[in-house]
Amino acid sequence: MTTRATIADVARLAGVHAGTVSRALNPKTEGRVNRATVARVRRAAKQLGYTPNSIARGLRTSSSLTVGVVVPDLTNPIFPPMVRGIESALAPRGYSAVIVNTDGRDDLERLLVDSLLQRQVDGLIFATGHSEHAAAAEVFERGIKAVMVNRDARGIPFPAVVGDDAAGIRDVLDHLAALGHRRVVHLAGPASFSTGTIRAAAFVTRCAELGLEGRVVAAAAYSVDEGTRLTRGVLGDPADRPTAIVAGNDLLALGAYHALRAEGLRCPDDVSVVGFNDMPFAGDFQPPMTTVRVPHFDLGAEAARLLLGQLEAEATGVSPVRIVLPVHLVVRGSTAPPDQVHAAPG
Amino acid sequence: MTTRATIADVARLAGVHAGTVSRALNPKTEGRVNRATVARVRRAAKQLGYTPNSIARGLRTSSSLTVGVVVPDLTNPIFPPMVRGIESALAPRGYSAVIVNTDGRDDLERLLVDSLLQRQVDGLIFATGHSEHAAAAEVFERGIKAVMVNRDARGIPFPAVVGDDAAGIRDVLDHLAALGHRRVVHLAGPASFSTGTIRAAAFVTRCAELGLEGRVVAAAAYSVDEGTRLTRGVLGDPADRPTAIVAGNDLLALGAYHALRAEGLRCPDDVSVVGFNDMPFAGDFQPPMTTVRVPHFDLGAEAARLLLGQLEAEATGVSPVRIVLPVHLVVRGSTAPPDQVHAAPG
DNA sequence: CATCGTGTCGCAAACGATTGCAGCGATGCT
DNA sequence: AGCATCGCTGCAATCGTTTGCGACACGATG
Numbered sequence: 001m002t003t004r005a006t007i008a009d010v011a012r013l014a015g016v017h018a019g020t021v022s023r024a025l026n027p028k029t030e031g032r033v034n035r036a037t038v039a040r041v042r043r044a045a046k047q048l049g050y051t052p053n054s055i056a057r058g059l060r061t062s063s064s065l066t067v068g069v070v071v072p073d074l075t076n077p078i079f080p081p082m083v084r085g086i087e088s089a090l091a092p093r094g095y096s097a098v099i100v101n102t103d104g105r106d107d108l109e110r111l112l113v114d115s116l117l118q119r120q121v122d123g124l125i126f127a128t129g130h131s132e133h134a135a136a137a138e139v140f141e142r143g144i145k146a147v148m149v150n151r152d153a154r155g156i157p158f159p160a161v162v163g164d165d166a167a168g169i170r171d172v173l174d175h176l177a178a179l180g181h182r183r184v185v186h187l188a189g190p191a192s193f194s195t196g197t198i199r200a201a202a203f204v205t206r207c208a209e210l211g212l213e214g215r216v217v218a219a220a221a222y223s224v225d226e227g228t229r230l231t232r233g234v235l236g237d238p239a240d241r242p243t244a245i246v247a248g249n250d251l252l253a254l255g256a257y258h259a260l261r262a263e264g265l266r267c268p269d270d271v272s273v274v275g276f277n278d279m280p281f282a283g284d285f286q287p288p289m290t291t292v293r294v295p296h297f298d299l300g301a302e303a304a305r306l307l308l309g310q311l312e313a314e315a316t317g318v319s320p321v322r323i324v325l326p327v328h329l330v331v332r333g334s335t336a337p338p339d340q341v342h343a344a345p346g
Numbered sequence: 347m348t349t350r351a352t353i354a355d356v357a358r359l360a361g362v363h364a365g366t367v368s369r370a371l372n373p374k375t376e377g378r379v380n381r382a383t384v385a386r387v388r389r390a391a392k393q394l395g396y397t398p399n400s401i402a403r404g405l406r407t408s409s410s411l412t413v414g415v416v417v418p419d420l421t422n423p424i425f426p427p428m429v430r431g432i433e434s435a436l437a438p439r440g441y442s443a444v445i446v447n448t449d450g451r452d453d454l455e456r457l458l459v460d461s462l463l464q465r466q467v468d469g470l471i472f473a474t475g476h477s478e479h480a481a482a483a484e485v486f487e488r489g490i491k492a493v494m495v496n497r498d499a500r501g502i503p504f505p506a507v508v509g510d511d512a513a514g515i516r517d518v519l520d521h522l523a524a525l526g527h528r529r530v531v532h533l534a535g536p537a538s539f540s541t542g543t544i545r546a547a548a549f550v551t552r553c554a555e556l557g558l559e560g561r562v563v564a565a566a567a568y569s570v571d572e573g574t575r576l577t578r579g580v581l582g583d584p585a586d587r588p589t590a591i592v593a594g595n596d597l598l599a600l601g602a603y604h605a606l607r608a609e610g611l612r613c614p615d616d617v618s619v620v621g622f623n624d625m626p627f628a629g630d631f632q633p634p635m636t637t638v639r640v641p642h643f644d645l646g647a648e649a650a651r652l653l654l655g656q657l658e659a660e661a662t663g664v665s666p667v668r669i670v671l672p673v674h675l676v677v678r679g680s681t682a683p684p685d686q687v688h689a690a691p692g
Numbered sequence: 693c694a695t696c697g698t699g700t701c702g703c704a705a706a707c708g709a710t711t712g713c714a715g716c717g718a719t720g721c722t
Numbered sequence: 723a724g725c726a727t728c729g730c731t732g733c734a735a736t737c738g739t740t741t742g743c744g745a746c747a748c749g750a751t752g
Contacts, residue, residue, distance in 0.1 A: 006738055017702045022740055029741090034700060055410060056738030058401045066444075074426045081421055084447060096465065098412075098444050101430060103685045106461065118397045121444065254630055263562030280421065284600055343717045352708060363732045368710055375711090380730060402708030405737045 005048040021045070025052070033322070058120065067307060068116035069099045070109065071127045077279040078296050079127065082149065085300025086125060093308055095122070104221070109135040117144070120331045123307045129153035129160070130192040145310045149303035152194035157320040159310070163327045165195055166202035168292035171329040172246050172259055172274045173206040179337045181244040181272065186216040187230050187256065189248035189295070199248055199276065214296035215242070219252055227255015228262070235263055243271055243338035250275035250282055250291055253334075257285070268336035278330055287333035294327050351394040360390035362633045404466065413653060414462035415445045416455065416481070417473045422597075423625040424642050425473065428495065431646025432471060435692070439654055441468070448474055450567070455481040463490065475499035475506070476538040476591035490520070491656045495649035496642070498540035503666040505656070507648045509673045511541055514638040518592050518620045519552040525683045526571040527590040527618065532562040533576050533602065535594035545594055545622065559589070565598055572602015574608070581609055588683035589617055596621035596628055596637055599680075603631065614682035624676055633679035640673050
């Protein structure tokens with residue numbers, strides 16, 4: 001393991017001072033040194049295979065070219081595309097990302113964020129926004145640059161980039177209404193998440209506009225198990241059983257699938273189900289899931305761009321922009337016209 | 347953005363020298379300083395909210411407490427659990443991971459590895475092993491510590507931790523044989539991957555042992571599209587159509603699902619399909635997929651532990667250990683006894 | 693001919709921690 | 723009492739860059 005070439009080695013070989021090498025190799029200061037010298041330095045650097053030690057550079061410039069990405073759980077299939085989007089925007093500017101998983105635990109999140117900060121990340125991207133977001137609040141207090149992605153944090157003026165949740169819900173309701181559904185229930189995500197409240201609100205107003213009989217039950221978490229638990233409850237009284245379920249996300253919808261199957265009901269014949277997010281392989285479920293596609297990759301990329309803008313802006317001004325990206329309904333096999341016999345028993 | 351407390355601030359407050367603070371706060375050297383002083387330093391540190399600047403420490407100790415993780419594509423659902431396993435083993439030791447995606451491109455991989463090295467990662471974890479693995483070879487040349495996970499790199503003596511591919515294939519073949527299948531084809535992963543060749547080899551030897559009529563066709567990639575392409579070919583002649591398909595991984599199996607459906611064939615009624623990996627939600631596919639579960643989380647965790655061992659060992663000795671973790675078959679809905687009418691048409 | 697830019701580059705001080713070495717006082721031993 | 727020892731802590735070098743400042747040479751200008 002031969003030790004790497006340093007800037008001093010290059011300087012020696014090129015016959016100049018280390019400071020000059022530094023300037024010659026940095027595009028921003030390259031103009032301040034003689035063209036011939038730059039060439040000589042370049043040649044020497046290449047010959048030695050010199051690459052700057054970014055730790056040393058980071059120490060001097062107090063920046064690490066690293067951003068922290070805080071997600072609840074990388075295993076949730078909506079996050080990998082988002083992370084890739086983030087990295088795709090970061091890489092060209094020389095930044096890279098370090099990812100931490102909070103598993104939804106606030107105390108853990110604060111610990112992890114601390115460790116990220118200790119690592120001198122230049123900024124943070126939160127995919128974990130929710131009300132009472134202690135970690136984000138703390139970060140804001142300390143004047144650290146950050147952005148929210150996918151979800152918003154109530155009361156914390158970080159820029160955010162999110163999908164158009166309301167429009168998505170409107171689209172599914174329109175679709176369901178067109179199919180002939182009248183009695184619909186919404187499996188709402190937790191009220192502590194902006195996605196939960198926004199989608200639920202859009203649900204009730206659109207139901208009203210469409211003259212639909214809409215009911216909403218709230219999930220304690222965005223999970224499969226919660227989806228089946230809630231659905232089981234909703235299915236309780238066959239008399240006023242809904243003909244369609246619009247789930248707060250695909251996981252809840254999957255839970256609905258399970259509950260339906262357990263009750264001996266068929267989807268979409270007996271009840272339609274629609275998800276939200278269009279997670280990978282949603283089209284391969286049983287049945288293929290009708291859901292609304294959220295551009296997670298773009299969400300991530302846009303968030304990263306926003307953060308980079310903040311980082312490279314000299315001004316410390318925090319402009320609480322809110323970028324909302326369009327979503328769109330993809331209709332597959334889990335929605336169909338309601339079965340009139342069962343739907344209107346009375 | 348009030349500037350963070352440094353070791354000098356703590357030293358001043360505690361009335362000692364910075365060097366003493368450093369020793370007092372480091373568990374390894376804590377014994378070399380008076381207990382009372384340690385307490386005083388601790389108090390001062392806490393009062394100032396001091397956390398060491400890891401960049402500065404890294405410069406001095408020439409270690410970054412960071413490891414690079416090289417995956418083909420984080421979007422492939424087997425990798426998130428692996429990454430989480432890695433992080434779970436890294437975190438307690440103060441290390442963190444930075445992840446890069448190669449998209450299977452060798453040139454890109456070399457670039458990314460270079461950027462990782464420039465970032466002073468202390469070691470590397472490759473989930474991208476294959477024959478002619480240029481990036482890994484280069485890393486080995488330069489004497490950098492690394493381990494392979496999930497896949498092996500032929501000829502490069504890095505430690506590796508993999509699943510027991512051969513045993514897994516044997517289990518599925520036994521299962522299929524017990525069901526009564528005789529004519530089976532294997533959708534083999536690319537020969538450049540150790541998983542591809544090992545599983546294929548196990549397939550032919552077990553078929554021979556079981557007296558099965560086994561055929562293997564090789565995929566150009568581990569992808570859904572390859573799976574349907576290959577399956578379509580296999581289904582060509584109805585006369586000698588196989589009654590079961592054992593796919594090299596779940597993605598290929600999913601592709602088989604698609605091809606079957608396109609041909610108007612039903613799974614498992616007309617032909618059984620089994621996957622490999624048990625990716626998340628494999629049980630929610632249509633039909634629920636019989637597959638072999640690979641402990642990806644544990645694979646990652648074990649690999650990380652191995653790497654940490656290498657890093658903290660003073661000796662530079664590379665012991666090319668190879669840890670193989672057990673896998674096990676999970677039977678779901680995509681396998682059933684063969685339909686005698688179609689299976690033996692002649 | 694003296695002066696003033698201008699363009700180049702060297703000097704040296706940071707950045708914030710770690711660590712070998714040496715100094716110091718107190719203690720133990722002869 | 724003198725000397726070696728030991729426990730503790732200060733000193734200062736060091737890691738590899740970046741960057742403000744000043745020096746120097748050279749051509750132009752009044």
